Amino acid sequence: MLFNRKNKVKKNQKADLTFSEEQGKMDNRPANEGVEQVINKPQDRRTAMKGLTAMLLSGAGLLNSSCSLTAGEDEQDLAQLKWEEYFKGNYRLMTPEEKKETVRRLERMYELNNGGKINISDKGPLKDVLYGYAFNISKCRGYMDCINACIKENNQDRNSQMQYIRIHEFENGRMDFAMADDNFYHEVPAAGHFYIGTQCFHCDNPPCVDVCPVKATWKEKDGIVVIDYDWCIGCRYCEAACPYDGRRFNWSDPHVPENELNKDQHYLGNRLRKKGVMEKCTFCIQRTRSGANPACVEACPTGARIFGNLLDPKSSIRWVLENKKVFRLKEDLGTEPKFWYFMD
Amino acid sequence: MISDGLKEATKGSTAYHIWMATLTLLMLFGTYAYYQQIVHGLSVTGMTDRVSWGLYISNFTFLVGVAAAAVMLVLPTYILKDIDFSQAVLIGEGLAVAALIMCLAFVTVDMGGPARLWHIIPGIGNLNWPASMLAWDVIVLNGYLFINITIPFYILYHHYLGKKPKKSVYLPGVLISVFWAVGIHLVTAFLYAGLPARPFWNNALLGPRFLASAFAAGPALIILVLAIIRKYTDYYIADKTINKIAMVVTVAAQINLIMLGSELFKEFYSVTHHSSSAIYMFFGIDGKNALVPWIWTSIALNLLATLALTYNRFRRNHTVLFISCAVLFLAIWIDKGMGLIIPGFIPGPWGEIVEYFPTWVEIGVTTGIWALGAFVFSLLVKVAVSIELGKMQYRNRQ
Numbered sequence: 001m002l003f004n005r006k007n008k009v010k011k012n013q014k015a016d017l018t019f020s021e022e023q024g025k026m027d028n029r030p031a032n033e034g035v036e037q038v039i040n041k042p043q044d045r046r047t048a049m050k051g052l053t054a055m056l057l058s059g060a061g062l063l064n065s066s067c068s069l070t071a072g073e074d075e076q077d078l079a080q081l082k083w084e085e086y087f088k089g090n091y092r093l094m095t096p097e098e099k100k101e102t103v104r105r106l107e108r109m110y111e112l113n114n115g116g117k118i119n120i121s122d123k124g125p126l127k128d129v130l131y132g133y134a135f136n137i138s139k140c141r142g143y144m145d146c147i148n149a150c151i152k153e154n155n156q157d158r159n160s161q162m163q164y165i166r167i168h169e170f171e172n173g174r175m176d177f178a179m180a181d182d183n184f185y186h187e188v189p190a191a192g193h194f195y196i197g198t199q200c201f202h203c204d205n206p207p208c209v210d211v212c213p214v215k216a217t218w219k220e221k222d223g224i225v226v227i228d229y230d231w232c233i234g235c236r237y238c239e240a241a242c243p244y245d246g247r248r249f250n251w252s253d254p255h256v257p258e259n260e261l262n263k264d265q266h267y268l269g270n271r272l273r274k275k276g277v278m279e280k281c282t283f284c285i286q287r288t289r290s291g292a293n294p295a296c297v298e299a300c301p302t303g304a305r306i307f308g309n310l311l312d313p314k315s316s317i318r319w320v321l322e323n324k325k326v327f328r329l330k331e332d333l334g335t336e337p338k339f340w341y342f343m344d
Numbered sequence: 345m346i347s348d349g350l351k352e353a354t355k356g357s358t359a360y361h362i363w364m365a366t367l368t369l370l371m372l373f374g375t376y377a378y379y380q381q382i383v384h385g386l387s388v389t390g391m392t393d394r395v396s397w398g399l400y401i402s403n404f405t406f407l408v409g410v411a412a413a414a415v416m417l418v419l420p421t422y423i424l425k426d427i428d429f430s431q432a433v434l435i436g437e438g439l440a441v442a443a444l445i446m447c448l449a450f451v452t453v454d455m456g457g458p459a460r461l462w463h464i465i466p467g468i469g470n471l472n473w474p475a476s477m478l479a480w481d482v483i484v485l486n487g488y489l490f491i492n493i494t495i496p497f498y499i500l501y502h503h504y505l506g507k508k509p510k511k512s513v514y515l516p517g518v519l520i521s522v523f524w525a526v527g528i529h530l531v532t533a534f535l536y537a538g539l540p541a542r543p544f545w546n547n548a549l550l551g552p553r554f555l556a557s558a559f560a561a562g563p564a565l566i567i568l569v570l571a572i573i574r575k576y577t578d579y580y581i582a583d584k585t586i587n588k589i590a591m592v593v594t595v596a597a598q599i600n601l602i603m604l605g606s607e608l609f610k611e612f613y614s615v616t617h618h619s620s621s622a623i624y625m626f627f628g629i630d631g632k633n634a635l636v637p638w639i640w641t642s643i644a645l646n647l648l649a650t651l652a653l654t655y656n657r658f659r660r661n662h663t664v665l666f667i668s669c670a671v672l673f674l675a676i677w678i679d680k681g682m683g684l685i686i687p688g689f690i691p692g693p694w695g696e697i698v699e700y701f702p703t704w705v706e707i708g709v710t711t712g713i714w715a716l717g718a719f720v721f722s723l724l725v726k727v728a729v730s731i732e733l734g735k736m737q738y739r740n741r742q
Contacts, residue, residue, distance in 0.1 A: 090463070090470055160387070168694060178617065178695025198694065207541060213478035214463040215470045233463055234386075234456015237478050239396045243541035245693040249396060249456065251387035275385040276456025333540045 078112045081105045091228040091267060092218055102230075103267060110272075118263040120271050123289045125222035131283050131338065132223070132310040133294075134320045135197055138344040139304035142167050142188035142195040149299030153284055154270040155262050157254030164248065164281040165199045165296060197305075198329070199296075200225065200246035200281035201337030208238035208247060217278070223310075223338055224283050226268040234276040243333050247280045283307070310338070345504055345738070352730045353723045359576070364722060367715040374712010377705045378453055386456060388705045394698035395689040397454070399706045402681030403713070404450035406561070408532045409554060409680065411443035411488065413562015415525035416592050422518040428585045434728050435573065436566055437496045440525075442721035444489040449713045477535040484528045491521045500731050505738045529554050542688045544621035553603040554680075559596035561676040563589050564669035569725075571666055579729045583662075590665055594653040597672055601650055604643075624697065625687040634699045635690075638682040645675035 088094075088102055099122040110118045147165045156162040168180035172192050180196070189195070202225050209217050209225065216231040217238055239247045253275040265271040266286035273279050284294035288307070292298075297305040308317035320326065324342035381388050391398045417436035420426035452458055463469035464482060473479040495517045502509035533551035540546050567589050574581045611622035625635045649672035658664045691697050702710075730736040 086459075093470070166694070176695075178620070178691060180694070182694060182696060207539070210472075210475045211478065211539075213472050213476045213482065215472045216463070231460070231463055232457065233460045235451075235454065235478065236396045236456070237476070237535075239393065240689070241539050241541055243693050245393075248393055250385070251389075251392070252385035278456075 134306040136304040139302040140195040145299045146296035149295040153295035201339035204336035207241045211241040232277040367719040370715035377708030395700040399702045400454040402685040406680040409558025412525040412529040414440035438724040440492040442717045446717035543618035556600040597650040621687040642678035
């Protein structure tokens with residue numbers, strides 16, 4: 001078992017290397033995606049966009065509340081930003097400068113709309129890092145502190161009470177998910193029961209990525225499966241393709257109260273989403289790429305959640321994989337989750 | 345030709361005007377419902393994260409079949425030179441165009457961000473081809489629409505000018521369209537069959553069964569349409585034509601039933617976890633049984649219609665034939681919608697049973713799109729029949 005596990009990790013490492021080469025190529029090549037790159041040369045893009053916006057503003061009002069030339073400067077600015085945002089390309093194919101620009105636009109738009117300042121990061125994957133997660137079934141007691149921390153950290157829609165994590169309550173004696181309850185409301189831990197949490201498993205072979213018709217979701221170099229919320233068209237094919245119930249859709253305009261908003265954001269992580277796009281667990285990309293643990297790991301009062309770098313032999317995740325009898329869910333589907341379960 | 349066509353399309357009997365006005369009203373209602381959906385998001389539908397596709401994708405799936413069914417008329421007419429079908433083939437292609445427009449409309453209204461659909465256009469967006477089956481579907485559906493618009497247009501335009509269309513021009517297109525029709529169907533089936541996450545769909549029979557049910561439902565609809573055209577216009581459609589199409593419907597319906605039996609055997613002889621969707625659909629689980637009445641209705645209607653069609657005496661009686669076709673069409677519509685897309689999501693990946701009930705918005709939008717399809721089809725047929733009857737011709741204007 002131990003030996004097998006090591007092989008698995010090595011395999012991940014190898015897959016990651018090939019991916020990083022591909023990614024490297026993509027980063028270096030000139031961006032040629034998105035309407036703006038096609039209709040405008042990079043050097044005069046900004047001027048051309050201004051012109052287009054002016055045309056739009058004086059023409060038929062496509063953007064509500066901004067179709068008057070006498071509109072305030074802020075409103076014109078906002079209309080301009082919205083216009084540029086609408087025609088931007090896929091984040092994955094943007095040059096570093098384009099990434100910086102869209103981040104700047106999004107921060108400015110938030111400021112114009114809400115008054116406050118937010119900080120959106122575009123930090124890329126760290127070198128020699130491949131994230132993995134392990135869940136200790138013996139320790140989880142169903143407190144759901146992880147879920148609450150996740151909602152706050154990741155700015156999930158409060159109206160629909162969106163949750164990335166599900167805690168399943170099983171009766172002792174049978175680990176059958178169909179018989180488990182993932183919607184319980186009573187004091188925990190309930191006698192004669194045990195608990196298992198599920199979320200996006202950040203598969204090494206993610207079925208959700210293949211099916212996306214517009215390449216709006218992909219696996220990053222550090223193994224995190226991400227979504228470009230602005231590129232997603234909302235067809236929900238990925239949601240149908242995920243065998244782990246890992247994906248969530250914004251069925252209406254998501255709402256986060258201003259005073260509860262987490263303003264430390266990442267473009268591919270917890271920045272504010274909009275209606276009609278997919279989202280999911282990103283292993284708290286805004287935290288983990290800065291070296292912190294995901295919010296769920298930090299919040300868990302029993303220490304059931306372990307997170308770390310699979311490529312670092314000294315990491316706690318590697319210790320778990322090497323010293324515990326671990327297993328993964330639905331291995332038969334060949335998705336290779338980077339999310340393991342174990343018992344004490 | 346355009347002005348002639350418009351003139352032809354806008355004049356007609358009172359019945360025609362009432363029909364088109366009703367459809368327009370339904371389309372307006374659908375537009376209002378869609379407006380609600382745009383403003384409030386897809387939360388106004390019955391779909392949830394547990395059942396994330398509903399009435400829209402169900403209808404889309406069914407209509408791909410209707411569109412593909414045109415091939416059952418095209419093949420004998422243009423390639424096997426079976427003259428009986430030639431009066432019907434233009435109608436069949438018109439039906440394919442209308443069905444495809446409905447398909448594209450259903451997919452569009454299902455999108456969370458229809459304004460961002462340009463992301464799918466290669467060049468300015470990124471079409472995930474060949475990895476995503478949805479990318480394949482976008483290509484094959486639009487291609488099929490193009491073929492089914494250009495071939496009839498070429499033929500009709502020549503008839504309009506009083507010329508004979510050149511076989512060397514349209515025959516290659518026809519040949520492609522035959523393969524393409526099978527293609528749109530298989531690709532749409534693969535859209536679902538390629539998802540191991542949903543064992544109910546992840547099934548090698550899905551594609552073939554799509555074809556069989558489509559070749560029953562599509563031509564059944566064509567028979568009904570031909571019956572109406574025959575009654576209300578002077579366009580001559582021989583009994584022999586209808587009887588031959590009825591034969592196609594019958595054989596396809598029989599094959600479909602065999603495949604249904606095969607699926608039922610697999611699901612219920614050795615019941616595994618993967619049979620849960622079928623158990624839910626046919627019997628309900630834990631008192632949750634929203635699909636049970638639908639599927640049993642569908643099976644009963646399907647059996648009834650197929651049996652009626654199988655007896656020569658019944659099939660040759662046109663009253664029985666038309667009723668059977670309508671019943672079969674309805675049965676397969678339920679089967680491909682409520683009986684295929686919805687149960688794929690129930691139970692969910694972790695076994696949870698969450699049911700799906702369409703809302704008035706979904707029903708409104710769906711009705712609107714069906715009205716749009718009927719509207720487009722009526723226009724196409726009206727003009728095509730006039731050209732074929734020689735009522736609308738270029739020289740008439742001189």
